[in-house]
Amino acid sequence: MRTKIALITGGYTEEAAVSFKSSAFVHAKLDAERYEVYPISIMRDQWFYVNDAGVKFDINRHNFSLVIDGHQITFDLAFIVLHGSPGEDGRLQGYFDMIGLPYTSCDALTSALTMNKGYTKAVLAGIVDMHLADSVLLFSGDRHTAAQQVKERLSLPFFVKPNAGGSSIGMTKVKTLDELDSAIAKAYDAAHTGQQVLVEEFIEGREFSRGIFRNTDGDLVVLPATEVITTREFFDYEAKYIPGLTDEITPADITEEQNVLSARIIKDVYRKLNCRGMVRVDFFLQKETGRFYFIEINTTPGQTAQSFIPQQVRAFGMTETAFYTQIIDSALQAAKTNSGE
Structure with missing residues (x-):
């Protein structure tokens, strides 16, 4: 029997448009022989699933289930690809915790904390060799x-x-x-x-983004870095989403020392924030000193074909299908461990 996956998309902010693109990409890459996938849109006025015929079915929010043709469908896991609120700020995570549905992302506390950039910096202060802009x-x-x-x-x-x-x-x-x-x-x-x-x-230097995830063996895996070089003043919304404004070089041209340093710091960030699943850390390497300056962490990173994480997964020598399988299996294993099975 295939594992039933609720692929969570949409959201309450302007990032909903990006969420729909991310979820469509993930859906296309999930192993159809292993997973029965239901894209679930979470909008302010409605939570729903639309089948291939275009028929809309409302989610029962008491237990996050669907009724289709008289049959109730419950899920084994929620794969959260909802950027911004409520999928990235801990609200959905808290709801899923309350109803007992496992999910792929960081828990409610970590998700809420990391959406607050200032609080995140306060928690991360003190990591060896990691610097924070005033x-x-x-x-x-x-x-x-x-x-x-x-x-x-x-x-x-x-x-x-x-x-x-x-x-x-x-x-x-x-x-x-x-x-x-x-x-x-x-x-x-x-x-x-x-x-x-x-x-x-402002810290003058080269800007990078680097993903990290915990695999099914329990090991932390840091993906190859992406360097961001934009023609804009900085890596703003337009630079992120309008083709031609930014060069994204994956894997980045960095020294072995820079590779080892950034990987070690990113693992420390992941542990200190008690992260789960896949996250992405953005950072500068200061121009004159080569120091690592933390910018921010993204606990629900974009998942389009052009997004950093898929780029880095491919550079790592892994298919997106294999990568998402690792993310799902790791989350299911953690859920079994936490339930005492």
């Missing part, structure tokens, strides 16, 4: 004094971004103080980001 975390009540706080504590240039956003939505690189007020307002006003803003000093 920053100011602004809360909703700081809006009227935000610019002054930044001027007093940071030096130009700096990045201004929503503290709980994704896909670089609402983010600005500020090079002059005249740009600061509008950048802060843009970050505060970004939808569904919690009315918190993180301002960080």
Whole structure:
């Protein structure tokens, strides 16, 4: 009997469009002989499945089940490919924990924590050889004094971004103080980001992204790095999703020392945040010193053919089908262990 997989997509934010692309790619790559896959869209007004004939079926939220042609369908696992809220911020994870449905991503606490960039940096402080840019975390009540706080504590240039956003939505690189007020307002006003803003000093260097996952043997596997070289001011939303604006080099041209250093730090990040499944860590290698500067962690990374993780999986010598099988089997094994089976 095939394992029933609920492939979770959609979401409550602007990233929903990316989620649908990611889930379509994952669906195409999942082993059809092993898995019976049901794409489930989680939207604000409805949770539903659409069959091949275009018929929509609502999810029963009491137990996350479907009734199709009089038969109830329950799932063995939720494969979460929903970027942003509620699939990346711990809300769905908490719900699945309550109803007892295993899932592929980090748990509710880690997911909620890592959506908060400022809190994540606070937890990660102290990792050997990992550096953090000087920053100011602004809360909703700081809006009227935000610019002054930044001027007093940071030096130009700096990045201004929503503290709980994704896909670089609402983010600005500020090079002059005249740009600061509008950048802060843009970050505060970004939808569904919690009315918190993180301002960080700019680190000049090469930008990289690197995936990591725990395989079915329980080992942490760090994938080859991707270097991001963009014609834009920084790796913003347009650079991420408009073809031709960015070169993504996988595997990146780094030294063996840089490869070993970044892999070791990324494993430390994964452990310290108590991650599960696949995550992606973005970082700079500072231009003059070669120091590793943490940018952020993504616990539900994009999964289109052009996304970093699939690129890195292919460079690692693994097919996406084999990779997703590892992610699913690892999650099912963990669920059995936690239940005492």
